[in-house]
Amino acid sequence: MVAYYDEMKDRAGIKPAYADVARWAEETSSDELRQRQSEAEGLFRRNGITFAVYGEGGDPERLIPFDLMPRVFCAKEWDVIERGSIQRARALNAFLNDVYGKREFIKAGKIPARLVEGNPAYEPIMQGIKPVGEIFSHIIGVDLVRTGPDEFNVLEDNCRTPSGISYVLQNREVMQRIMPGMFRSGQIRPVDHYGDMLAAAMQSVAPDDCDGRPTLAILTPGHFNSAYFEHSFLADIMGIELVEGQDLFVENDMLFMRTIRGPERIHVLYRRIDDAFLDPEAFREDSMLGVPGLMRAYKAGGVTIVNAPGAGVADDKATYVYVPEMIRFFLGEEPILPNVETWQCADESEFKYVMDNLPELVVKEVHGSGGYGMLIGPKSTKEEIAKFAELIRKNPANYIAQPTLALSTVPSLVNEGLAPRHVDLRPFVISGKGKTDLIPGGLTRVALREGSLVVNSSQGGGVKDTWVLRGERL
Amino acid sequence: MLSRTAQGLYWMSRYVERAENNARLLDAGRRIEGLPGAEAAGNTEWPSIIIAAGCRETFGEERLDEADRDSATFHLAFDPENSSSILSCFAAARENARAMRGAVTSEVWTAINGTWSELRKLDMKAVDERRYADFIESVLGASFHFRGAINATLLRDERLWFIELGKHIERADATARMLDVKYHVLLPKTDEVGAGLDLLQWQQILRAANALRAFRHVYREQVSAPRVVDLLVVNSQSPRSLRYTYEAICDNIDNIGVHTKAQRAVADHAREIRDRLRVADAHDIIDFGLHEWLTDMIMETNKLANALGESYGFFSQVDRDAADEEVEDSSKLETCTQ
Secondary structure, rough: OOOEEEEEEEOEOOOOOOOHHHHHHHHHOOHHHHHHHHHHHHHHHHOOOOOOOOOOOOOOOOOOEEEEEEEEEEEEHHHHHHHHHHHHHHHHHHHOOOOOOOHHHHHHEEEEEEEEHHHOOOOHHHHOOHHHHOOOOOOOEEEEEEEOOOOOEEEEEEOOOOOOHHHHHHHHHHHHHHHHHOOOOOOOOOOOOOOHHHHHHHHHHHOOOOOOOOOOEEEEEOOOOOOOHHHHEEEEEEHEEOOOHHEEEEEEOOOEEOOOOEEEEEEEEEEEOOHEEEEEOOOOOOOOOOOOOOHHHHHHHOOOOOOOOHHHHHHHHHHHHHHHHHHHHHHOOOOOOOOOOEEEOOOOHHHHHHHHOOOHHEEEOOOOOOOOOOOOOHHOOOOHHHHHHHHHHHHHEEEEEOHHHHHOOEEEEEEOOOEEEEEEEEEEEEEOOOOOOOOOOOEEEEEOOOOOOOOOOOOOOEEEEEEEOOOOOO | OEEEHHHHHHHHHHHHHHHHHHHHHHHHHHHHHHOOOOOOOOHHHHHHHHHHHOOOOHHHHHHHHHHHHHHHHHHHOOOOOOOOHHHHHHHHHHHHHHHHHHHOOOHHHHHHHHHHHHHOOHHHHOHHHHHHHHHHHHHHHHHHHHHHHHHHOOOOOHHHHHHHHHHHHHHHHHHHHHHHHHHOOOOOOOOHOOOOOOOOHHHHHHHHOOOHHHHHOOOOOOOHHHHHHHHHHHOOOOOOHHHHHHHHHHHHHHHHOOOOOOHHHHHHHHHEEEHHHHHOOOHHHHHOOOHHHHHHHHHHHHHHHHHHHOOOOOOOOOOHHHHHHHHHHHHHHOOOOO
């Protein structure tokens, strides 16, 4: 039996950060807990918050379960997460600049060239482009797991169009209504300046020829998209237009939206559609979602695209292994948040190790996401393992393996009452010109099924509010 | 504001108004059908209702003469194949509202989403003889709920003006069509009965337009054709009259603002129609030929609506472009014999 790290309790008992929450849960009857829980769900449903988290499939109108019990970080813990996430984001952006620029990282033999150029997310059209402020990925979601008091690991980076931030803000909104007492002491750091932070970062990377206040917009695939709620939510909190491809056109290498007053120029476009659909002239010809000529305007410096096309080359599971080295190479620093130990099946000796130890390992597809196409050794039958071994043998380069992590737990409200459930954390790091920052909070996903280590909403995962305290206790 | 947002709000509003007017037309049909002597004249009210709704083609020219209450009601209320049926209108209005979710309040969204989810559960059983009037009332009520939510919760800005504009353009079209119903309803040959029935039919038109009481209030005399035309065309206080809707259309355009040459041309066109209505006289209209006058009016409104959409950057509608079909439809009215 593996001992999991309980974030609420250690040997000395309930930790100070959780003292008030634990007392509240203790004093509140299970009926009332359930009542509050359904109140919270009602609020979500009324606001129409239905969407899937980045890369996950499933019913787009589904509500992701909300768990009433918050996850709490004290200042000291958060300090590590904050510095570590910012460091990681800076290194990833430096790597992207290098990939599409001088290629020094490759030349120094730090990463095989085939992992960059053979990567489906690598966009040759970006070669030689230097985005404003040298930022490729303005919004990075860093997926973190915890296995002990000081043991945080990065599980995955999301450099393309990470979603889930609207949940962070809405979770807080709902919690402030359900447990107002907890917020009275002012110890829980607010998160609602996310919109301002993102808008400021977007403005800072406006094209050089923009005089006056830059016009920002969010590009959505449309209201049939599963993350549409988040797109409109973001447009709303930033007070900017939510546009679709059909609203936009390019002229004289500048991007315009069609308004009732005539064309209006857009300086910075936060796109929430994939690279492949951005511009039928540059990428997929059949794309109806994008804007013909957008890449032309981008290359001419007429518009800034957030996040830049081709940023995905930094975030897949094969590149992941090299991020600690990126931190050392580009920043001259030691990684604050280490990677999870990872074996690449493409490597012969590592492949052998993986095949010999499958029952203890987690094996994932290099480009996969959403908790699909993976093997969790300790939770699988012999037959399942044998079947998966066949898949790996057929295409070793498509797989990486990691030890099965003893993910930390936080008490969650489930049918039987309060019970420990495994969690992860996705802070959202925002990079503008000369500034990398994040709000004190992030998306905590929780595996609501007993014993489950998969937090993805498509696999029975839910979300919690994440509290970052000013000090050590509420 | 994005042109697409303006377009979505405008059409959301038009579709709700269209649903309401279809309900009013069905109500007129129901009322005229119940009049003594209607049978002797061959129950021509249902084909005329279909023509007035602009649904002659979707219903099927060849079976128009056989239209009865059931077939007309199904086509105008529930037929999913008919993009102007009440159900289709609410589905389209909801789809527009959903796409423009950020531009309307949750009260407006809830009103329209609630109506749509109730309506789609209904079928012809909901309009059997005994419950027909209830159904009509529920559709009108849904439209009132929607308008009330808009009035009570929306900012007085461009979004509201485009919603209002959609309503008034659709209403200008609908009122003209409603008046034209009478043109296609045959009267029995006997003059004596005919004269009485004629008035009764006008009365039913007023009822369907929610204007019978207003009529008595304004004129304090018996219903007559010139007076009905006066109330529904010339009167500036009647909320469904052409004069009132055109005054409102001009106000809406002024509020939205005129920024381009094309938009100025649209505003001028609207004012020109309004100015004509300001000096119009019911007797002159009848002397000119009511049907011809109304047909001309319907075409002018359609022209205006098309130019308006173009000048504010609306995209061509993916589904039925109502305006085009209606223009075609009204020109066909000429061939109908009385």
